[in-house]
Amino acid sequence: MNKIILVITCLIIISCNPGKSDSPSYVLKVNHNRNATVNSSYHKGSTYLSVYSQVYQRNEQRTYDLTVMASMRNTSLSDSIYIISADYYSTKGKLLTSYIKSPIYIAPMETVEIVIEEDDKRGGTGANFIFNWACKDSIQEPFFEGIMTSTTGQQGLSFVTNGMRIK
Template sequence: MKKSIELLLIIFVFTACGTETDKYTNKQANWEDKKAAVENFDGYNLGKTYLPVYSYIYHVFEHRTFDLTTTVSIRNISVTDSVYILKADYFNTVGENIRQYIKYPIFLGPLETVEIIIEEQDVEGGSGANFIFDWATVNDKNPPLFEAVMISTYGQQGLSFTTRGVRIVE
């Protein structure tokens, strides 16, 4: 009986310590594979969107902050047409362009989403960070949707919130 219990315990330990299967089967698209075949966007509907994001936010007083992980979600809301993202520039609180995420135009198929992740320890953007996206669509019916989710957890305290992009009219 004792041997059976020991054997069961050993089997339990080994199965509990086994490799975790990846539960996230829908992987993020490889941006290299998303390179747009279109070179000239004349005749397309061109747009620009501003998206506020936060590297950190203040709490209690100005010298105490929560650093945040940011997920920027770029969504094609059209069920029939592709959308093209021409630029994704990241600016800090004082308006300096600190990073360009897209080196060449990419396409998103109908209902496709791509993401940009800014890790919690990357606080270069500051409390007033933002993105400017340049994009193109075949028509003006369904412009892309830009959202950001910011999250942080410390101990038993956590917070999360979202922002949504605003189309810039020039």
């Protein structure tokens, strides 16, 4: 009986400690077989999205690290939209990563996400994205949202930002 309890306890402890992942500091939650050709007659635009890899805590010398999720949403019930590029910039305006190398499509009512892990501090307190996109004139433009989260002990922090069309 004691051996069974010991095995169960060990399994619980192991399952609660996933360890450090060998994955990159970001995850693009998209099927990579989605490469698409954008019709030249489609309506094109650019959207700016502010995100925060860190926020100030107590004073400007202390920062609190956050996980960032940049959410790209297609609100159309009938047509795909196309994301041409998704560029991530630091607080100082330095291009950090271009997440999309060639256009991808997002199916009707689908969401595609870019996740930047909490320990990736490159963006800083004023990180941002520029998304270039295309869609038919007859459908709603894509919706971009930033979700920042973190938890420490029993305290959690989360907030949202919305994209702003710039072109």
